[in-house]
Amino acid sequence: MSNQKETEFDPQKLAYLKLLSHSFPNIQKASTEIINLQAIMELPKGTEFFMSDVHGEAEAFLHIMNNCSGNIRNKISRLFEGKMTETEISDLSTLIYYPERKMKIELTKLKTDAAKDGWYYDTLVKLVELCRSCATKYTRSKVRKALPKDFEYVIDELINADVTQPDKVSYNEKVIQSIIDIERAPAFIIALSSVIKRLVMDSLHLIGDVFDRGAHPNVILDYLMAHHNVDIQWGNHDCLWMGAASGSGACIANVLNNAMKYNLLDVLEDTYGINLLPLAVFASDTYEDSPVYYPKVEAKTEDYSINTLQLVGKMRKAINIIMYKMEGKLIKRHPEYHMEDRLLLDKIDYEHKTITVDGITWPMKDTDFPTVDKKDPYTLSKEEGLVMEQLMHSFINSAKLHEHIQFMYTKGSIYKVINGNLLFHAGMPMNEDGSFMSFNFQGKDYAGKALFDYCDRMARQGFYGIPGSDDKKYGEDFLWWLWQGKDAPTCGRKKVTTFERVFVADEKSWKEPKNIYYTKYQYDESVCDRIFDEFGLTDAPFPHIVNGHMPVAVVKGESPIRANGKLIAIDGGFCKAYHHSTGIAGYTMFFNSWGVRLAMHNPFEGVEDAIQNNTDIVSTTVVYESTQKRLRVADTDVGKELKEQVENLKLLLIAYRQGIIAEKN
Secondary structure, X not given: OOOOOHHHOOHHHHHHHHHHHXXXXXXXXXXXXXXXXXXXXXXXXXXEEEEOOOOOOHHHHHHHHHHHHHHHHHHHHHHOOOOOOHHHHHHHXXXXXXXXHHHHXXXXXXXXXXXXXXXXXXXXXXXXXXXXXXXXXXXXXXXXXXXXXXXXXXXXXXXXOOOOOHHHXXXXXXXXXXXXXXXXXXXXXXXXXXXXXXXXXXXXXXXXXXXXXXXXXXXXXXXXXXXXXXXEEOOHHHHHHHHHHHXXXXXXXXXXXXHHHOOOHHHHHHHOOOOOHHXXXXXXXXXXXXXXXXXXXXXXXXXXXXXXXHHHHHHHHHHXXXXXXXXXXXXXXXXXXXXXXXXXXXXXXXXXXXXXXXXXXXXXXXXXXXXXXXXXXXXXXXXXXHHHHHHHHHHHOOHHHHHHHHHHHHHEEOEEEEOOXXXXXXXXXXXXXXXXXXXXXXXXXXXXXXXXXXXXXXXXHHHHOOOOOHHHHHHHHHHHHHXXXXXXXXXXXXXXXXXXXXXXXXHHHHOOOEOHHHHOHHHOHHHHHXXXXXXXXXXXXXXXXXXXXXXXXXXHOOOOEEHHHOEEEOOOOOXXXXXXXXXXXXXXXXXXXXXXXXXXXXXXXXXXXXXXXXXXXXXXXXXXXXXXXOOEHHHOHHHHHXXXXXXXXXXXXXXXXXXXXXXXX
16 A cells, blocks of 8 residues: 555545544554554443333333343342342342332431441442453543543543452542542432443433333323434334324324324323324314223223222223224225224224224124214214324324434434345235335335335335425325335234224134235245345355344244344343233343343333332343354444545545545644
8 A cells, every 4th residue: 555656545535534534634643543443443342232012111122221121130149149149139139220219228227327428338339340340342532531530530530440350449438438438429429320320231222112001102202202323213103203293184093093092191181292182172072972982991990980980981982983084085086005994983884883994894882973074974073084184293293202312313214224134114015926026105115125215205205304395294194104005014014903803892803814924934044035135145254133023922932033043033022911812011122242132021010119128120031042242333334434434534544644545634
């Protein structure tokens, strides 16, 4: 390289090097950065965490974030092996998970100030040692960025002190004692706990479905917004809420129906400020009481008065009818969706109280629909139209909802390719013969990666498009299609039987046939290889497809590891509603410098129990895939970028040394 001449730099490369010289204006600066980047590439790879389908279950989600899928306890056990009892390990683990509350419990057990000071000292020594161990795989600069400002200097000194030197040990002891003497120990314990959790979890990939079923998706989103490194692959429930925030009437009606079904109106009213009074008044004036529409979650309804249950039931009936009308209009606007079989309001036989679906006639639980015009069943009544106008205004103008949805767009996408892993929530739509299913939208055919890219673009168009434009309206409708469209990559079903589940008692009508991707091709290595080729992972040494969406029925013998390890399904039923059918409470996957691990979690008994009794989520960790040598940053996608930066900086050095670009002081 040292023999290169000026003519060997093409104009485009030379222009780039001149821009680079503004950041590294001389040989010394460029050389220092090369040394720094090469040092970073030699560090162990950071730990990536993968979760899916958290569905508003904030308490369990936050606990797994706090214990880092059991990794914190494992690190404590390894670091202090033979030095701590199991009870002491549990106490220290729970303290890191919930420092303020656990600390209060521990201190109440101690009767004297001396005993409390002793507990503070012993605890701080252990936390500093653990923090030092967690920091070893990062540069000092990166660790410093993770430190809370109030204690940045002190923590940096403590964890970087050379503990093999007696003077440094004495220095650390005096610093810790000083922290206790000035009564800053509680705040310092909280700060160290936060740093440990951040260092253990370098990045988080959430593979869809933050919303619906659980009561607190807002709490999860507030946490994610404060997370240092997170990305989200949208699930169908996320697309539904994104569509509602965009102003789609069909999506809004579905969001409300789900909230009433699971008795979760609080998050709409109290958190997002959605005004449900117009709907409540309309429903009360229009419909009679019917238990058919009562909320599904029985444990919560016990606390509700019969009047409340009746009102919610009437509201749910009202929004159901509105929903089927709006969906009917949308399906008629988009024949390319091929969802005419979901036009059901005109298939009702009111005289015999039956409905015919796909040639089969089913008795209905209710046919008292006073707002349905039998000659024009998909048009909203005047009163329904006014209710929807008010609801749309509420959703479009909810500041908190838009803050959360804006974050979903900023950090989210339909899919992500990172470090040899292809992440998408649901499935690759496929034909019976194993080919990628093609969809015709706006006059063009899309399949495979092109379909995913188109879906991503349309989802953004629905939210960011110019209000009132045809493009925005098309995008809003498309978000609904991503929610429950036939074979949509975020849904994966041939049909979603929302109507039958409400109105037909016979559960045989509820069946929702899955795309063959789920029933056959998730288990086919050759199909996985073709998907890898499609997304540019051909040269990845150990590529994986990581999906959520369909809970893994462990109780029936299903395994999350498929296609000889090329596909991993990590939806283990995180949501409480799935526990009975999966037998567990979710999977998390983590990918560190030693390989890939899967953690299978048992149901969480609650934060209070965890703090009082150290009852962590019981997790079984499986060594899924180990590397022959420890992975470095150089082996990651970031490493590829750093290598490219190093090569460009080396070219900049040549340009300086040959006088092609002048150095600056």
